[in-house]
Amino acid sequence: MKEITRRKFIATTTLATGFALAVQPISAQVISTDAKGLVAGAVKIPVKDGEIPAYRAAPATGDNFPIVLVIQEIFGVHEHIQDVARRFAQLGYLAIAPELFVRQGDVLKLSSIDEIRPIVAKVPDAQVLSDLDATVNWAVKSAKGNADKLGITGFCWGGRITWLYAVHNPKVKAGVAWYGRLVGDATELQPKYPVDIASKLTVPVLGLYGGKDTGIPLDTVEQMRDRLKSSSSKSEIIVYPDAPHAFFADYRPSYREKEAKEGWKRLLAWFKQNGV
Template identity: 85%
Template sequence: MQREITRRKFIVTASLATGFALAVQPISADAIATDGKGLIAGAVKIPVQGGEIPAYRAMPAEGSNFPIVLVIQEIFGVHEHIQDVTRRLAKLGYLAIAPELFVRQGDVSKLSSINEIRPIVAKVPDAQVISDLDSTVAWAVKSAKGNADRLGITGFCWGGRITWLYAASNPKVKAGVAWYGRLVGDATALQPKHPVDIASSLTVPVLGLYGGKDTGIPLTTVDQFRDRLKSSRSKSEIIVYPDAPHAFFADYRPSYREKEAKDGWKRLQAWFKQHGV
C-alpha cells in the first residue's frame, strides 16, 4: 500500500474526547464502564510523520514487555467507548493503544450528527492511517514497554475495515479481530483498496465478526470476501451472528446485543492467544 503522505508540518489542536462523542447521545444504560485500577491509562502523544497525534493508552501498572494491541476507532473517534475498550484489554495484560486517526481532518467528537462526521472521515487517506499506525507501534515499543513480537489489532466499523488493511500492510502483526468492517467499495485516490482486494494475498490471521442483520454490510459482500479468503495463507475466519445488527458490540448504543458482544469478546481473547498476541 502507498505509504507516502504530505510532509507539510501540521499542528494538533484537538485533544482526546472526554466522555462520549456528541453524536451518540443519549448514552444507553447498558454502557460498560471499566475502571483504571491497576492500570496506567490516559492520553499520550504519538510522533508521526509531520507532527504528533493524540492517542489513548492503557496498560498494566506493573511489568514490561507487554503484548501490544492497536485499537482502531469507529467513525465517532477515540471517545469514551474506545477508551474503555483499551482499558478492558489492559486488564487482560495488554498494552492497548488507540490513536486518533482523524485528527488532521477534524475533531469528530464535538459534532452533533453522523451526517456532519462523514465528510470529515471521507477525507482521511488510507496511506496516512497506515503510516500513523506504524508510528504508533514504534512508539509503543520505544516508550511504553511494548513487545513488537506480540502485536495485535482490533477495530470497529470504520476501524474494522482498517484492521483488514493494516494486517495486509504489516506482516509483523500476529493476529487481528475486525468487528463489522466494510469489505467492498469503489477505489478512490484516498482509498485505493478495500479488504476484498487484499483477501487472497493476506498472510496474517484475522477474525471477522459480522451481523446477519447489518443493513450497511450485505451478507453477499461477506460471502464474496469469505470466498476470496479461501485462497489466502492467512487462516482467517469469518463469524456471522444471524440476528445481530451493525455495531452489536457498541454497548452505549441501541444496537448493542449483549449475547453476541460477549461471545465476540471471548473469541477475540481466544484468537489472540491462539496466534501469539
C-alpha cells in the same frame, strides 16, 4: 470544517473525556471499566508530520506487554474506545487507540453522522497505515510493548482498517475486525477494500459480522470468505444471524449483549491462539 494544519493539531487537539456528541443519549447498558492498577490516559504519538493524540492503557507494573492496536469507529477515540483499551489492559495488554482523523477534523464535537462522514472521507488510507506504524514504534520504544506480540482490532470504520493493516504489516500476529466494510468504490484516498487484498493476507484475521447489518450485505461477507480461500492466512469470518451493525457498542441501542460477549471471548481466544 476547515482541515487542521499540522501546527494546529499538535498544539490544540486533545482526546475526548466522554462520548462523542453524535452518539447521545448514551444507553443505560454502557460498560465502564476501572483504571485501577493501570496506567491509562492520553499520550502523543510522533508521526511523520508531527504528533497525533492517542489513548493508552497498560498495567501499572511490568513490561514487555503484548500490544493491541484499538481502531476507532467513525466517532473517533471517545469514551467507548477508551474503555475497550482499559478492558485489554486489565488482561495484561498494552492497548493503544490513536486518533486517526485528527488532521482532517475533530469528529468528537460534531453532533450528527452526516457532519462526520465528509471529514472521514478525507482521511487517506496511506496516512492511517503510516500512523499505525508510528504507533507500534512508540509502543515498543516508549511504552514497554513487545513487538513480537502485536495484535489489532477495530470497529466499523476500524474494522475495515484492521483488514488493511494486517496486509500492510505482516508482523501483526492476529487481527479481529468487527463489522468493517469489505467492499466499496475505490477512490484516490481509499484505493483498496478488504476484498481487493484478501488473497495477499498472511496474518490470521477473525471477522465478526451481523446477519442483520443493513450496511454490510451478507453477499459481500460471502465474497470476502471466498477470496480468503486463496490466502495463506487461515482467516475466518463468523456471522451472528440476529445481530445488527455495531452489536458490540454497549453505549448504543444496537448493542446485543449475548453476541458482544461471545465475540469478545472469540477475540481473546484468537489472540491467544495466534501468539498475541
